[in-house]
Amino acid sequence: MTPLRTTRPDPGTAAMTPFQPLPTDLYRRVAELLVVRASGHLTDEQRRWPRWELDNTNLQRLLAEGVGGVILLGGSAAELRLRTGQLQAWAGDRSLLLCADVEEGVGQRFEGASWLVPPLAVGRLHARDPQAALEAAERYGRCTGREARAVGLNWVLGPVCDVNNNPANPVINVRAWGEDPATAGALAAAFCRGLQAEGVLGCAKHFPGHGDTDADSHLELPLLPHDREHLETIELPPFRAAIEAGVAAVMTAHLLLPALDPVRPATLSSAVLTNLLREELGFGGLVVTDALVMEAITGRWGAGEAAVLALEAGADLVLMPADADEALEAIVAAVEAGRLGMERIEAAQERRRRALATVAPPEIASVSAPLGPLSSGPDPADRQLGLQLVRTGLERQGGRVELPASGGVNLVRVDTALICPFLGASAPALTLPEAAGFRGCLLEGRSPSPWRGAAEDPAAPLALERLGCGPILLQLFVRGNPFRGSAGGGQEPWAAAVTQLLATGRLAGLAVYGSPYLWEALQPLLPADLPAGWSPGQMPLAQAELLGMLGLGEGCGEGGFTD
């Protein structure tokens, strides 16, 4: 980041030059509308994504200069509690918006809190038992809000209000609350009520609807070709429901919707943000952009211009600009040039103030309970909710996995083993099969290839001789993931591999964690008595439950007691 210093106030000088109070004041007002990215760790070296996360020197400077919000990723719940306190202290008397993408519970991102099954599992439950699903979604929100407060967050970037009616969607997928508008709307609203009842702000996203795309806006700008009528029928209802439920904020999508605006993506479009969201839908809360750093925006408009365009279009807050200083300078310049009206800045500030006025203070902590009620982890009711959601979401068929007489293979597929919070060395997906005689074989993004060459038999794609002898328990961890270029495992020939393992008599069992779509593609291939199952959740609890149902319930202790 090479900040332009032209309009940056020097606090010392500014204090001594009462003739020019405006730039300082304007600068601070604009800064309040920025939400910058930081890691939840205390030190710079611990940042997992240093290219995207401000270092402490710049972060502290920006907060001292008035930046109003921080989005956090990385670290445990305990670290985050220290970090949010630190950031708030750096900001002085001004209250910060402290947010995170904890759509699936605070434990999804910050270890030590509740990690719940993806919302889509609740969406599936809704088809069978709407009342149970609505109650679960509200408790899901309550749990997330309570734990957010315990770690010092006051803004949860959820619920996802996108309708995942496109199974090939690489970014939304199981993050959605439903595959139809009514389900998504009802559950997102219920989540939102639960969340905000705990004194934490919510955020409906990604407006006007990101469910029906098969492109990843982290990488390119997706296009939604639907007409206005289709939007009214499919995309908008969940947002209307969330607004009705009082959601504090709405996040924009980096999507091109030619029916509404043929030139600008939703994030930068006044047709979408002002005409549609503010005026037609009557939303009076905070409008925040999705991360402006995404290639779909920054690649075309640049960090400064994108921020100005977003505010012009009707956004109140600018999330994660590619360069915070550049965005600040550009917005200040746009106001000074008369391009952006001061009333836009003031209105955004006022909405921010109103939102912050509704948040509850962080939980009280002590030395013996440094995270307040979260100090020993989730409370019993939230643990019960987590377990109930895992169990409700499971599907299974067949009986118990037959234990291998002389050893078998536990073939585990993950995107990457290097950042894999659900697959530590003691994960049930490893230890339970190990105890039953299946030695682990781990396939991850950088593994030596387990596949035969493309020219060889495509009906028998696995190079079985590389995986070891004996029956194979196949465990596939697959879900839609940003940046991974697919809705999950799509390029890998798992259907052919399952057929191959069945043909060779080597498939002992199958477990799919995450994507329902992969499970739905594989299950029809299986004999009815083959032990198999699907869990929407990938977390250790889900592994233990699914494997337990498949007869692999007896864990072994791990070998060593140190690493």
Added chain:
Amino acid sequence: MTPLRTTRPDPGTAAMTPFQPLPTDLYRRVAELLVVRASGHLTDEQRRWPRWELDNTNLQRLLAEGVGGVILLGGSAAELRLRTGQLQAWAGDRSLLLCADVEEGVGQRFEGASWLVPPLAVGRLHARDPQAALEAAERYGRCTGREARAVGLNWVLGPVCDVNNNPANPVINVRAWGEDPATAGALAAAFCRGLQAEGVLGCAKHFPGHGDTDADSHLELPLLPHDREHLETIELPPFRAAIEAGVAAVMTAHLLLPALDPVRPATLSSAVLTNLLREELGFGGLVVTDALVMEAITGRWGAGEAAVLALEAGADLVLMPADADEALEAIVAAVEAGRLGMERIEAAQERRRRALATVAPPEIASVSAPLGPLSSGPDPADRQLGLQLVRTGLERQGGRVELPASGGVNLVRVDTALICPFLGASAPALTLPEAAGFRGCLLEGRSPSPWRGAAEDPAAPLALERLGCGPILLQLFVRGNPFRGSAGGGQEPWAAAVTQLLATGRLAGLAVYGSPYLWEALQPLLPADLPAGWSPGQMPLAQAELLGMLGLGEGCGEGGFTD
């Protein structure tokens, strides 16, 4: 753990029955001599080794009942600060001994603090520049002590005083300060002076010397066949040096030394602990057992009897018994039966009190600096030390790695990717070669085999077709590791693989991180101009430095900004 409840005092009852104050008092006195194992995380679910780490309910109960020490593993520096505060709060007014195996700096175990190169790198420097090595070892101790205090530890379980004169040693290896007694002694003493000058206790280990074994006491009981004269010449001098330097504690080894005691391992032998250590060497500080839970001890004597035998033999503190309650009950019973004299308990308590009286209080923290001076990570002088030690330890040959015209392979070998603090998704060992056109191929303990079958050509063991096309940059992370059954990568035919890659013209470069012995075995196979090097340290800083020297200095930012 199924505690025997026969002699457990009921605090309520005890208070009302003044006729029997002794059991309560005795129980609490004995409990003070226990050091139990806990994770550095706040919650039970975050434990990485739940089989070995007490849950919070039992931990809190044992501390309330008087247990006097906790050994911690897991969590970041920030979490550990919260954890040590919590444990001390649970113990009330009594001061706890709070220790950890941070032999290579606090950051070796707790992210956010300094992670220094293994001591053996300083040992190697000693041969070239003794004065520089002595200064480095003392600064190493200072850094470790200062950071230990910042996270609330008051006892560092180092220095290792074993002489690593057996390259096949699976447990000591690069943890030793030297491969000869003079080096190991001088540097261990210098480390100890630096450490204890910061108000943190040290611990010389593993008495009387664990360097010359090729068995792993975590798994079995190693035998040291040397006579007394050999011990005087090789094993004992470093311990004498550490005692001379005022080391606060000595840890016993789970080793059988027939020359001293034909029946009992050192940990349980009064010939070793009392006659040799106390009387001949005149050590007046704390004697602590190594973890009694290790199979070499618990497998044969059981949790209770092992603890009694250790105290009988002359130990003051019992570390990590397989079952804390069972150990407590057994010791209390032994005292009550007159088998263990009360004066042994009192003497141990007195030594513990004296040691605790010398420790400095934890650093003062605040909301904006929750780890005191460690809040932004290591201080500049310690960072400088870390860098200097990495650079001093490097060896290299050849020129710059030739960048592959149409892509190459970055073949990285680690023990396991699932607990691998040095190989996160942004690790230089991955990102630097990636930026230069070498796509990652990761070999870890559970990968599909990269080897041809044993029956095939043993001179060409790598199945190259599984690894991808192009030149191969080979990076081997190997060091002696407990529980891994070897001094590191020993069973894998890396010498033959290097020869094979050279023969096929595909070896672009070689980097060895950790074991000098593997480097010394491979380097003679290399042409003098082949870019290659060894770094004793495996941490990201070491990766960046070594790869930079090999011409791979330009990092790329990682792809995504979330996971």
